[in-house]
Amino acid sequence: MPDTLYRAAFVLPVASPPIRDGFVAVRDGVVIGVGPIGERPPAGEGAEVDLGSVILMPGFVNAHTHLELSHLEGALNGERGFVTWIEDQLRVRAERPADEASAGIQKAIAFLLASGTAAVADVSNSLATAGPLRESGLHALVLHEILGFDPTKADRVLDQTRAARAPLLETGSAVFRIEVAAHAPHSISRELFALLIADGGVKSIHVAESRAEDDFLRDGSGDWRGFLDRRVGPVAFTAPGTTPVRYLDALGVLRPGLLAVHCVRVDESDARLLAARGAVAVLCPRSNEFLGNGVPPLALLLSSGVSLALGTDSLASCASLDVLEDARFLARRFPRVPGAAILHALTRGGAVALGFEDLGEIRAGSRARFAAVGFEGGPPADPLAFVLNEAVPARGVA
Template structure:
């Protein structure tokens, strides 16, 4: 790792109060931020190995994708315009059953490439063959929170649980600490209570959290109520899941009692607006959750239900969806939305002491967004431009854990041409099986 200094940037540190440091500089030492401030604020004895001139650019924390399924990039465009359960049962799960470890590796590399090029520096992922996902994340330079997806009602449910435990134990903290692990029960309708008890016991033993889909559809809500007499959130609470750090994806169909439970138990919620819209799952009451003190981050879900991993688009969609669903244009202002994609995501993942802000002592996960573009002028409000106007292609430079991962739109850690070719090859072979 080297010492890096970024000069001449307009800095959005995301430390609160809509702070902007114009023409500022950021000093990076090893994998951490040494200083953030006005020009000349770096320590006098700081000796950079590399200097980046960020004139005309905005520096901000890397975006955090709190819920995705990276290898599902292979299924982008494969099964569109279907309801969730038909999509899963008739299309996705059958083709996933034919996937080989190498398919998942190259699908995950494609996802990492896409995420880096759109400014995402951290992602939380749930899938199978997670050692290959970890390989891809490690090679890409990304920060990742990984778990083996578990289907308790499947014939291999117990085998998958054993695999998930072994993966979590073996990979927690690898890649210089960039990769951490969780347990990953899929959802209440695929993991019955007795299976979830085993998952919680594993989380307790390994001292890790739990990543789960909750309250995504009305079908799930109605089925769980019919079977257990409780909402999905209330069922998880009654089982004791929220005693463990929990990352709950979706939370679309939640009532006031559910929201109180989420807030009281410090559950991290992931809002996936584009996937929820595309699958017609519903609109999560994000504004109500935020007001109640729930920690809410943003996610893309998998590329087969989105159909991209572009957190820039996700921010815009999240803000506009809350405004129109509440019939209130003041809901989810730009700064609050950008918080959800950065420090809010870090809080949802339990990582706010490491990432999510540009602040001395935090990990150096930084993106530079080139504002030298017609759609980003005039420069009235950088926060509004980031949420409502910026494109993924505006991301010029990406630094993760103090390492330069992309510069001038060129990803330095991955062979883009090879990955694209291998993905096409993998997909053709997958569809022929």
């Protein structure tokens, strides 16, 4: 017998077709049944919770963010380009006190829970987010981010980051894990990439995000060269003369389940390569727009068979941590892409990509973590279109 029986005007289970006037039965935090209200199981006194005029969905998955940058909300603008934004971010971050960062992390986690997000992949250099996320009630994959373009320091970077991560590895659980992220193809030396691959590979990397990255990998030129000269000093680098995706493949970085974040500047053969390697394209379209990097080619990625997930990126390049708004952005820009594909990326696609098999759909055995979008007046004819097209915030239900 369920200990909670939710009733909602619509249930979008993702794993199965939408249900009008549906129920979701829960026991001990796990779904034990879903279906039309007429088929609900008997529930004990007080167990039935009528959510009313809402569309109930699996909790969302934010497959790319940096919660440690949350205190930079509104502090930066993207109008002077990607590389200037990175330099501004490094400067402002160094100026701000650590307690501001901690307060920002806590506020961000509270927002994620309240707005219907069930899981995050959180990229962190400092690992300051690990403790708060482990206690948060979110499913969390913390991605320890590694950077290093000076080949002579590659060994040291690997050793230092391994040592920093070691005490946290044993705190892992079914809902909390730590893995490694490489920052980007243009911010890591070939030597450091080789060490990372030999050490088990990376789970996530920013790739094909900006023109600066393209220029640098094509012939060593552009804004990124200037940045490296200022920050690292003169370092010899032979440009691979290819696209970021093909360069990563040559290095052995592309592999099943890799979170390939952004994938804005990909051509057809890049997209086919991502699909063939089983990488997941994590799209953060609002961040891309903020930084003037363009729009990810959603239709091309889908037609090439690339698995998709969605992320917000950080509050330093995005107005909110509400990943539903990224889904809505894509629905607006790609009206011919089926809404079901976007909902899948927002939920199940992200859950599988992060290794949280018990999230992202509503079916017997899945975790009872939901998002609800309310409507006023009569029920919408197409609840999924309502979710993707109306500016109504979601709230978490658990």
